[in-house]
Amino acid sequence: MKKETIIKLKNLTKNYPVAGRDFPVLKGINLSINSSEFLGIIGPSGSGKTTLLNIIGSLDKPTNGEVNVLNKEIKSLNHKDAAELRNFHIGFIFQVFNLLPVYTVFENVEFALLLQKNTTKQRKNAVMEALEWVGLTEHANKKPDKLSGGESQRVAIARAMVKSPKLVLADEPTANLDAENAHAILKTMKKLNKELGTTFLFSTHDEKVMGYLDRKIFLRDGIVEKDEKYKS
Amino acid sequence: MIRFIIKGIVRDKSKSLIPIAVISVGVMVTVLMFGFLKGVFSDVINQNARLDTGHVKIMTKPYAENKEQLPNDLALLDIRELIDSLNQNFPEMIWTPRIKFGGIMDVPDNFGNTKSQGPGMGLALALFDKDSKELERLKLSESVEKGSLPNKKGQILLSDNYANKLNINPGETITFFGSTMEGSMVFQNYEMSGTVRFGSPLMDKSTFIIDILDAQIMLDMNNGSGEILGYFKNNKYDDKRALTIAKKFNSKYISSSDEYAPVMVTLKDQNDLRASLEMGDAFSGVFLFVFIIAMSLVLWNTGLIGGLRRYNEFGIRLAIGESKSNIFRILLVEASVIGIIGSLIGTSLGILFCYYLQEVGIDISKDIANSTIIMPSVMRAYVTSDLFYIGFIPGLFSMLFGTALSGRGIYKRETARLFKELEV
Numbered sequence: 001m002k003k004e005t006i007i008k009l010k011n012l013t014k015n016y017p018v019a020g021r022d023f024p025v026l027k028g029i030n031l032s033i034n035s036s037e038f039l040g041i042i043g044p045s046g047s048g049k050t051t052l053l054n055i056i057g058s059l060d061k062p063t064n065g066e067v068n069v070l071n072k073e074i075k076s077l078n079h080k081d082a083a084e085l086r087n088f089h090i091g092f093i094f095q096v097f098n099l100l101p102v103y104t105v106f107e108n109v110e111f112a113l114l115l116q117k118n119t120t121k122q123r124k125n126a127v128m129e130a131l132e133w134v135g136l137t138e139h140a141n142k143k144p145d146k147l148s149g150g151e152s153q154r155v156a157i158a159r160a161m162v163k164s165p166k167l168v169l170a171d172e173p174t175a176n177l178d179a180e181n182a183h184a185i186l187k188t189m190k191k192l193n194k195e196l197g198t199t200f201l202f203s204t205h206d207e208k209v210m211g212y213l214d215r216k217i218f219l220r221d222g223i224v225e226k227d228e229k230y231k232s
Numbered sequence: 233m234i235r236f237i238i239k240g241i242v243r244d245k246s247k248s249l250i251p252i253a254v255i256s257v258g259v260m261v262t263v264l265m266f267g268f269l270k271g272v273f274s275d276v277i278n279q280n281a282r283l284d285t286g287h288v289k290i291m292t293k294p295y296a297e298n299k300e301q302l303p304n305d306l307a308l309l310d311i312r313e314l315i316d317s318l319n320q321n322f323p324e325m326i327w328t329p330r331i332k333f334g335g336i337m338d339v340p341d342n343f344g345n346t347k348s349q350g351p352g353m354g355l356a357l358a359l360f361d362k363d364s365k366e367l368e369r370l371k372l373s374e375s376v377e378k379g380s381l382p383n384k385k386g387q388i389l390l391s392d393n394y395a396n397k398l399n400i401n402p403g404e405t406i407t408f409f410g411s412t413m414e415g416s417m418v419f420q421n422y423e424m425s426g427t428v429r430f431g432s433p434l435m436d437k438s439t440f441i442i443d444i445l446d447a448q449i450m451l452d453m454n455n456g457s458g459e460i461l462g463y464f465k466n467n468k469y470d471d472k473r474a475l476t477i478a479k480k481f482n483s484k485y486i487s488s489s490d491e492y493a494p495v496m497v498t499l500k501d502q503n504d505l506r507a508s509l510e511m512g513d514a515f516s517g518v519f520l521f522v523f524i525i526a527m528s529l530v531l532w533n534t535g536l537i538g539g540l541r542r543y544n545e546f547g548i549r550l551a552i553g554e555s556k557s558n559i560f561r562i563l564l565v566e567a568s569v570i571g572i573i574g575s576l577i578g579t580s581l582g583i584l585f586c587y588y589l590q591e592v593g594i595d596i597s598k599d600i601a602n603s604t605i606i607m608p609s610v611m612r613a614y615v616t617s618d619l620f621y622i623g624f625i626p627g628l629f630s631m632l633f634g635t636a637l638s639g640r641g642i643y644k645r646e647t648a649r650l651f652k653e654l655e656v
């Protein structure tokens with residue numbers, strides 16, 4: 001598969017107003033990420049991992065610098081365009097509270113497709129295929145509160161993957177899981193990365209994740225401290 | 233998408249139950265209030281029309297000016313001719329004469345001495361003229377308590393309270409003392425046929441009814457009467473038409489030099505009804521306005537609380553790729569669905585209670601026993617067609633308004649902040 005740059009950050013800074021003053025969280029990040037990478041942003045709590053992921057995912061705007069994601073300049077996107085970028089090309093997985101409690105597993109995954117103009121049948125096929133990837137087809141009609149933590153995260157992966165996005169952003173997806181479930185999920189994502197070529201970008205400080213990553217970007221005090229690549 | 237949202241509302245009871253409860257209660261109170269006010273007002277109008285004012289009333293000008301004193305010396309004369317011309321010019325109405333007069337009733341014992349005595353209010357009407365419809369209008373047949381209605385000349389009907397006070401029973405003789413139109417003394421014996429209950433404390437106190445021909449002879453008012461009442465043939469008061477008829481009638485006499493020229497007034501222009509009814513309308517309007525504001529505030533607050541609870545959901549939906557405007561729009565759709573459900577429940581309950589109050593009513597006869605205006609002794613609500621929207625629309629509107637207010641807060645928040653609340 002031909003490698004192309006899908007994320008490019010140049011002198012990215014982000015300040016948050018705290019008590020009337022600007023508090024810098026990201027202080028000049030330069031990064032370039034290619035398609036089909038399986039990589040993690042690693043750093044202690046409060047180092048700005050979530051902030052960086054949210055900016056890349058167009059949920060937040062940078063204070064300064066250039067952020068180019070899938071050939072879109074994040075800074076110049078309006079709400080609608082940003083939403084559309086997320087809707088079609090970016091999947092999100094969070095640490096907790098991934099699922100809407102009143103909807104079934106099937107509906108939670110289907111939700112991601114409702115904004116796209118697909119037929120019911122297309123949606124159904126896509127959802128079932130995504131559930132198959134994560135091995136949850138027989139749980140399709142369960143409510144989230146009937147699932148284990150590992151199963152919930154797998155549903156979240158299915159929801160992120162159901163629209164076949166180019167990029168999946170996973171913010172500490174294993175933080176609330178035991179070792180067995182964490183490994184199962186990482187294997188699943190790795191498999192999807194290999195088979196579908198989807199780029200996975202993690203934020204983590206979980207040791208278990210490290211071994212799976214092809215590339216580790218260490219974040220400290222708002223700057224990239226180290227950027228280690230391994231061949232996969 | 234909409235199907236999805238409705239599923240969400242149905243499944244997440246806590247999301248919908250509080251607003252539905254708030255709306256239901258608010259709408260129910262509104263509907264009940266309107267039904268009740270409407271019922272009471274229309275009963276007041278109806279009863280005034282039946283017992284006193286007619287839909288329109290003709291008197292001489294000086295009689296109209298002093299009508300509280302029942303000035304029969306100022307009565308209309310040549311009323312047969314007047315009624316004939318009224319029937320010709322205004323065939324949409326039934327025209328019928330009445331005489332109101334005061335006097336003292338005296339019940340003699342076996343030896344001709346006074347057993348009991350008391351002042352009373354006389355009402356003379358066309359009892360034996362079927363076309364006048366007076367019996368039906370005053371609901372006399374249904375209201376009989378003792379004995380029967382008069383069926384021949386020389387008989388008299390008493391309000392039940394009055395008869396009890398005078399201690400007289402059907403078949404016994406009673407003597408009227410009073411004065412004629414010209415002011416000379418008159419007394420006259422009547423045979424009491426029975427008693428009735430009018431349902432208006434003022435009328436029930438001490439009213440007696442005789443036939444108009446008896447009264448004309450007794451009071452020396454040949455072919456005269458204090459008042460001529462007009463009633464629409466469909467029995468429904470129509471203010472606009474009544475005003476038109478009165479205007480047309482009065483224009484004939486506007487330049488008349490006859491100081492006893494007749495004048496026609498409408499129902500609402502008697503007994504201060506117009507002002508009272510307008511006040512009632514104004515009150516309803518103010519109530520509706522206050523209601524919408526108050527409900528919106530409450531729903532705004534529940535919306536804010538619900539909104540906080542739903543930050544997680546909004547965050548996920550934003551991440552999935554829904555735009556803020558779409559989330560806001562769907563919030564409003566949800567609000568409409570909830571508003572419609574709440575309003576439906578509230579309207580149904582309100583109408584149900586109205587129906588109960590229509591059938592059973594609230595007896596206030598004790599509270600208004602000494603009232604000097606004609607009003608019903610049982611207050612009732614009426615179930616009318618406007619009750620179906622009078623609460624429904626404000627209920628839906630305040631839900632939308634409250635949601636828009638609270639949803640705007642979510643809308644204005646920065647995406648990242650909104651999302652931040654996800655991380656505990």
Ligand SMILES: Nc1ncnc2c1ncn2[C@@H]1O[C@H](COP(=O)(O)OP(=O)(O)OP(=O)(O)O)[C@@H](O)[C@H]1O
Nearest residue numbers: 016017025044045046047048049050051052649652
């Ligand atoms: N909306 C905001 N307003 C003000 N400060 C914020 C906001 N969002 C994040 N911060 C601050 O920015 C810093 C970085 O936060 P961020 O959540 O990106 O860190 P993180 O690396 O993801 O941490 P964790 O491992 O705890 O998730 C923290 O000090 C946080 O308090």
Ligand SMILES: [Mg+2]
Nearest residue numbers: 049050051171
């Ligand atoms: Mg974080």
